[in-house]
Amino acid sequence: MQPITHLLASWTVAGIPRLESRDRIIITLAGISPDVDGVGIVVELATEHIQQPLLWYSKYHHVIGHNLIFGIVISLTAAAIARRRLLTAALVFFVFHLHLFCDLIGSRGPDGYQWPIPYFYPFFQNIELSWSGQWALNAWPNILFTIILMMITCYLAWKKGLSPLEIISKRANRVFVDMFRQRFGRPQS
Numbered sequence: 001m002q003p004i005t006h007l008l009a010s011w012t013v014a015g016i017p018r019l020e021s022r023d024r025i026i027i028t029l030a031g032i033s034p035d036v037d038g039v040g041i042v043v044e045l046a047t048e049h050i051q052q053p054l055l056w057y058s059k060y061h062h063v064i065g066h067n068l069i070f071g072i073v074i075s076l077t078a079a080a081i082a083r084r085r086l087l088t089a090a091l092v093f094f095v096f097h098l099h100l101f102c103d104l105i106g107s108r109g110p111d112g113y114q115w116p117i118p119y120f121y122p123f124f125q126n127i128e129l130s131w132s133g134q135w136a137l138n139a140w141p142n143i144l145f146t147i148i149l150m151m152i153t154c155y156l157a158w159k160k161g162l163s164p165l166e167i168i169s170k171r172a173n174r175v176f177v178d179m180f181r182q183r184f185g186r187p188q189s
């Protein structure tokens with residue numbers, strides 16, 4: 001799925017328990033982190049006209065960041081830097097798998113390519129996860145899912161005073177939250 005959908009999904013998970021801002025941000029960023037393996041697209045596009053282009057996107061997207069080892073590494077990293085170590089690490093492990101699941105069900109490329117997930121990479125490279133019912137990246141279920149997540153995000157902003165904007169700045173988050181509270185009144189606590 002698109003990075004925005006992954007971001008909102010992991011944000012929603014992070015926004016449910018009572019956590020400090022730092023831990024919520026760790027969980028949210030962890031939920032989109034598998035897609036860092038897509039940055040190779042810059043190199044691939046830059047070298048596409050040379051004699052031996054570097055196919056870093058085609059080769060490594062949905063590979064480097066989309067496997068169990070990567071999930072374990074980011075969970076351990078979260079455990080090392082979070083305030084509530086165990087809960088944050090567990091939720092990082094969960095949102096990582098949620099990311100893989102979302103990719104599995106709804107990331108078919110325009111050319112029909114399924115982007116199979118090499119879950120046990122770099123071991124057992126012949127085992128790849130894919131689902132025959134997978135829908136396209138821009139299909140309606142993804143759009144609907146994203147809209148629902150946006151609505152939950154707005155609700156959490158109004159109710160709990162929290163939004164993914166806190167990743168950028170506390171001030172931006174405040175402005176966003178106040179917008180809902182001025183419109184709908186303050187929530188009963």
Ligand SMILES: [Zn+2]
Pocket residue numbers: 001034035062066099103
């Ligand atoms: Zn992905």
